[in-house]
Amino acid sequence: MTTTGPRRRQARTNGSARDPERTRRRILEAATAEFARHGLGGARIDRIAGRAGANKRMLYYYFGDKEQLFLAALETRYAHIRAAEHALDLAHLEPRAALERLVRFTWDYCLAHPEFITLLNSENLHKGRHLRRSRRVQAMHSPLVGMLREVLRRGERSGAFREGIDPVQLYISIAGEGYFYLSNRYTLGRIFGRDLMSRRALGARLRHMSEFVLSAVRK
Amino acid sequence: MTTTGPRRRQARTNGSARDPERTRRRILEAATAEFARHGLGGARIDRIAGRAGANKRMLYYYFGDKEQLFLAALETRYAHIRAAEHALDLAHLEPRAALERLVRFTWDYCLAHPEFITLLNSENLHKGRHLRRSRRVQAMHSPLVGMLREVLRRGERSGAFREGIDPVQLYISIAGEGYFYLSNRYTLGRIFGRDLMSRRALGARLRHMSEFVLSAVRK
Amino acid sequence: MTTTGPRRRQARTNGSARDPERTRRRILEAATAEFARHGLGGARIDRIAGRAGANKRMLYYYFGDKEQLFLAALETRYAHIRAAEHALDLAHLEPRAALERLVRFTWDYCLAHPEFITLLNSENLHKGRHLRRSRRVQAMHSPLVGMLREVLRRGERSGAFREGIDPVQLYISIAGEGYFYLSNRYTLGRIFGRDLMSRRALGARLRHMSEFVLSAVRK
């Protein structure tokens, strides 16, 4: 994306001047981090600009206003996870292995991209009003449900899975297993008096989830 | 909501003046609703005072500041759900029935008290820093884990449940089933192009969750 | 209006603290001056607050926002001129003297209150959108038209005035004579290469207007 070629004649302090694509990207990254950490209401335009090394005015130049910037951050994260999902080739795996892989994927993705969780929570706090206006996200259908349906069908045929499982319900159950644990880790950790984020705890959770899901679907 | 000008002298309409306990309660209720709807960062002291029919100064008189008010709201909701949990007498139910009851309880509670979800999400967004300071919540141990442990033990003995299930992991799984669905209903609804909150959809989810959990634990 | 009594215990820097009526009035006066000098768009909230010796927040506390403050200034000036008009007792004057008095009144008022002219011009620049929402101004009917109608009738009967003159048209003509001269004094002065505001020029204009109007209505 970044033209490191002849466009930038001289170094600038922020390194982004006169490189619009880069400026835009830096703002978006800074915004994502800020929104993820403080939520939509708690995010500060000043901090975003500061972290991006950009003039505050540029946020409005590129994104219109705070809410549109939030939407852009959301859309970008959605595009990112969708791209990752596409790489998940469940179709060529044995049904049980496919489910295990999906459990692990959701878990790993949430662990690696905690900002995704808080962005989604923010959007849901605002009743999804940004996403509703998004055209990009509308077009980004998750391939997971289709893949999951196919996996379920194969599992049913082979006698490995019980029948009548709705792929959307299953997807929500699988995602919820990891998402809820990580999203609510502070309150859960406090209540149970446990450190939910130790390496050991994380490993135990992944094992539990795999067993739980695989047990749940077996015939 | 913002006071645009000096209030005309008006008769006390909230009927709470000179009834300190009631004033306090009204403020707390208004704060809970406000925090639940807008999050900690988006909540407005003015709106809370307005809805409570109280003078803004009273918020500070009773609760110190915004964050302490937030904590008070959180604590109150925790006390509420703890009280409800205590009424859940899983010990006298057959193990499978006990689990089904727990699934239903979590689901019904989240449905009936959506503010609990958003309060928890807010607290987790802030890394649980309010709850960490709370003494009240620390003392409010949920009876659920203990009850769950006992149920699991009985189920194992009777041969109904498989062995080695950790009650905390199971509790998180059960809670997550309903919580994630409801907490993320706007984004999930948008992605799947479904109305997740129709009476039918809610019924289907409850059925799925019960089956899913019971299948997951069976031997 | 101002309670100089026991309400203010100690002197404050701005002298207006804890004297809401006075604070409000000072803001309104400062706003009137600012709007008159710079127009609605050019007026600065900071300057108004500064001149009023008040905190900026107080403008919003008392008046809501800039536009409502503008309307309040407008309404106050209207109330002021209406009060002055009421004192004009044209009914007891001989018709010609009555008209002369009206010419002089309009002239003197515009001279003494140049802010009225620029406020009106601002409001007209904005197509009267503030006044349209005003309830106070709607209720402040100018007594002038009625008085003028009566004067015209008496003049017609006595044979001093020609017939068929509409009092509203006449009022606009009379007001316009002085208003236009003063409102446009800078451009007119420049074009004609004359100082329109010298004592001599002002005297000449008043004489011209009186003669002009009286000649225009005579039989």
Next chain:
Amino acid sequence: MTTTGPRRRQARTNGSARDPERTRRRILEAATAEFARHGLGGARIDRIAGRAGANKRMLYYYFGDKEQLFLAALETRYAHIRAAEHALDLAHLEPRAALERLVRFTWDYCLAHPEFITLLNSENLHKGRHLRRSRRVQAMHSPLVGMLREVLRRGERSGAFREGIDPVQLYISIAGEGYFYLSNRYTLGRIFGRDLMSRRALGARLRHMSEFVLSAVRK
């Protein structure tokens, strides 16, 4: 109107690129409209550039800054009305007909060019500080006063007009008749509860003005 993001490369649609004279003229026209509608303080450079289909930078290239652009707009309008005035050949008309024609001309011009009124009001709000620096306007002497002087002289000699009328005062009176009515139409309309801009009302005003002026000057 604000550019929310980098313009996508688009085909030149305004057809003015590389046609400097046309670009300049389009900017000037857009600026005139903008200043007329919003005043100097309320005018926005962005909107002007947008309406002109020109790059913002061009405004500065051609006109220096906002104030000089305002002056240019003002000068252009002055040049325009001066040109129209030159076409008014009062010298060959009978004195009364000449005055009537002048009344009508002022009225028609203000009606056809409402932007002239608001530009003048803006300039007067700013105490004529732009016009003062203008060399062009200084050179544009209105022929009206001279023509008016001659008309008055002829009228006096023929016994149609009374003596001692100053042509400048008369001009201001005539111009004010129409200007004030139109300039203040929103506030006057509101106060009198009349639609001053209906076809009927406009006709009535023109008739009144003609009669009023002609009566005022007659012997």
Next chain:
DNA sequence: GATGAATGAGGGTTCATTCAT
């Protein structure tokens, strides 16, 4: 226990203007 008035810092946003190309 309760009130209306007051505060100052900072919120998001927009301004006229200039830079590099």
Next chain:
DNA sequence: GATGAATGAACCCTCATTCAT
């Protein structure tokens, strides 16, 4: 002659909070 990107000051307004009574 023309462009998109960038700037920093200042805009109006709102925030949580505290004062005096």
